[in-house]
Amino acid sequence: MKMHETVVGATFPIPKWFLNRIVEEGKTVFVKPSTLRVQPGMKIIFYASREGQGWHGEAEVESVEHFTNVEDIIKEYKEELFLTPEELRKYERDRAKWHSRGRRPRPWMVVRLKNIRKYPKVVKPKRFIAVSGRYIKEDEYKEILRKAGV
Numbered sequence: 001m002k003m004h005e006t007v008v009g010a011t012f013p014i015p016k017w018f019l020n021r022i023v024e025e026g027k028t029v030f031v032k033p034s035t036l037r038v039q040p041g042m043k044i045i046f047y048a049s050r051e052g053q054g055w056h057g058e059a060e061v062e063s064v065e066h067f068t069n070v071e072d073i074i075k076e077y078k079e080e081l082f083l084t085p086e087e088l089r090k091y092e093r094d095r096a097k098w099h100s101r102g103r104r105p106r107p108w109m110v111v112r113l114k115n116i117r118k119y120p121k122v123v124k125p126k127r128f129i130a131v132s133g134r135y136i137k138e139d140e141y142k143e144i145l146r147k148a149g150v
Contacts, residue, residue, distance in 0.1 A: 005137040009043030010036045011055065011125075012133035016048040018082055023057040023118040027082040030059075031073060033095065034109035035132035038064050044111065045136055045144060047129050054122035055144055059113035066107040073110055080112075119148035 012032060014022075021027040023046060030044065038044070038061055045058045067073050070092045074085045081088065095105065123144050136144070 007135045008138050008141045009045055009136045010038050010133050011045040011047050011136055013047045013049035013129050015050050016052045019046050019048050019056055021082045028113045029077045029080040030082055030111045031108055033106045054124045056122055057118040059116040062112040062114040065110045068107050121149045123147040
C-alpha cells in the first residue's frame, strides 16, 4: 500500500444543465465558493449532481483567482463564465441566506479551465460527493479514466 498518494485534482458536484455548458458549450470559467485548494495543473473532474449523477468529464486548471465580490467576477469574465450574471447573483443571494451568523463568507474561487473533455461514458463514484467537493488522488483518477473509456 502506498503511504502517500498524490492529489491530482478535485471534484465538485454541479447540476447537469450547468455542467453541459462546460463540457458541451465550451464555457471556460468555473466559479464556486472556495472550499478546496485548487492549483494550476490540477484536474477538475465534473460530477453531475441531481439528474445524470456521475463524472461526465474533466478539465485542467489553467489559473485560479479569488474574489469577494460577484460583480467583479462578472465584469472580468462575463462571456466565459459557466453561469449567467443573473445565475451568479442568485447564487450569491442564496449563499447569504445559508450563512451561519458571524462567519465571514468564503471568497469565490474562479477557475479558468483548459483542455476540457467529455468522457465517453459517465462514471459513478463509489461514495457521495458533498457540495464542498473533494480531492481526487492518482489511483482514483486512473480508475475514473479506465471506467470512462478514455
